[in-house]
Amino acid sequence: MELQQMRYVVAVAEERSFTRAAERCFVVQSSLSHQIKALERELGVELFARSSRRVEPTAAGEAFLPAARASLEAAERAVDDAAAATGRVRGTLTIGMIPTVTALDVPEALRRFRQAHPDVRVRLRGGGSDGFIAAIGRGEMDVAVLGLAGDVDQAGVASRVLARERLAAVVSAEHRLAPRRRLRLSDLAEEIFVDFPAGTPGRAQSDIAFAAAGVRREVMLEAVDAPTILDLVRADLAVALLPPAVVPEGEGLVAVPVADGPTRTEHLAWSGFNPSPATRAFLAMAGEGSARVAGEPVTDPSGR
Missing domain, CATH: 3.40.190.10 (Periplasmic binding protein-like II)
Structure with a gap:
């Protein structure tokens, strides 16, 4: 079984079309179809139900997809780690941002990050802190800016305080x-x-x-x-x-x-388990003047 075959299967599953999957993978459709057929013969199961108008994964296909995606991600991570060993950071960095980020100058941090590491693809995602924490724990997000009433309390998620402030x-x-x-x-x-x-x-x-x-x-x-x-x-x-x-x-x-x-604490959070080279590079960049002093005290406006 080849990584390219798994890449084709994932593309067809996500695009629900052999034509769009071939375009996405920059191959002719006949070649992509042939490779998937060869994989199905090797596995002894059909991965897709096909008709003239519809394509969707079979039960076997649905069972195959999670491990296929994990294998592709592991292969990409291996390439990224090898490149990082030579001083070149590459790969994808997915960043979650709450709607009320105030402690981190994200555009400035990204400007400097892109200047230093132009080979990294950056994906920004909006949403809420709880969803970001869960996504980091599942390995679906690299870094997130969180706004919480207290501390980050999630196994496998590391964090540092960017600022504390009173609303x-x-x-x-x-x-x-x-x-x-x-x-x-x-x-x-x-x-x-x-x-x-x-x-x-x-x-x-x-x-x-x-x-x-x-x-x-x-x-x-x-x-x-x-x-x-x-x-x-x-x-x-x-x-x-x-x-x-x-x-x-x-x-x-x-x-x-x-x-x-009310007071809230802004955190920068990331996976505590083997963060990617791009994640480590961004964390270093975000700590170089793009954030307010960590642990900034909350003062009482009344002066008490």
């Missing part, structure tokens, strides 16, 4: 609380809130802070990204709790410090 109350410029210099959570008890979905890390720090303060709050609106949350606040439909750095100045929004407000 601010974000209100519209016309809101009654906009002129205030500082607030407490009790001042927000009667407000309607917009926040990230319940159960997500982006929401957790606020839920924890209000519960600890014994203050009930009403979240009537939920959104999955910071720009949407800011738009709803700008329209004076609700207030929010967000990192001050994500609130644009002079655009109908005001960020007011909250003395006992």
Whole structure:
């Protein structure tokens, strides 16, 4: 069994088409079909159900795919490791980014990384911290910036703290609380809130802070990204709790410090088990001036 045959099988499974798979693999369709047929004869099973209009994996094909993908990834990793031994970093780097990254200057880090390692393909993925942690644990993501109420607690996932910060109350410029210099959570008890979905890390720090303060709050609106949350606040439909750095100045929004407000910690996370050369190179780059001082203390805006 050859790696090229497994590569063809994975391409057909993902494209659901021999024609598109051949284009993706830069081979003529007849050659790709011949190689897959040869592999099926070797295995003694059909990997694909074929018709004039449809192609899909059989049960045997579905069972074959996970190990085939793992073999291809292992082969690519072997090539990357060999190149790294000569000082050349190559391969793919998949980075997860939460919507409210403030501690790491990602564009600057990537600019310097690409200058130093132009052979690395970079894939940026949006989403939430919990999904990123799980993806790193499964080996599907290399690095992620996380925003959590506490520490990263996942076997096989390593991390370092980029910054700790206190969230601010974000209100519209016309809101009654906009002129205030500082607030407490009790001042927000009667407000309607917009926040990230319940159960997500982006929401957790606020839920924890209000519960600890014994203050009930009403979240009537939920959104999955910071720009949407800011738009709803700008329209004076609700207030929010967000990192001050994500609130644009002079655009109908005001960020007011909250003395006992929620705190969150931004982490840079990666696989603790044999990270790739590209991952190690990015971690080194991200530690050279692209982040704020790790463990930055959270100060009380009231001065206490």
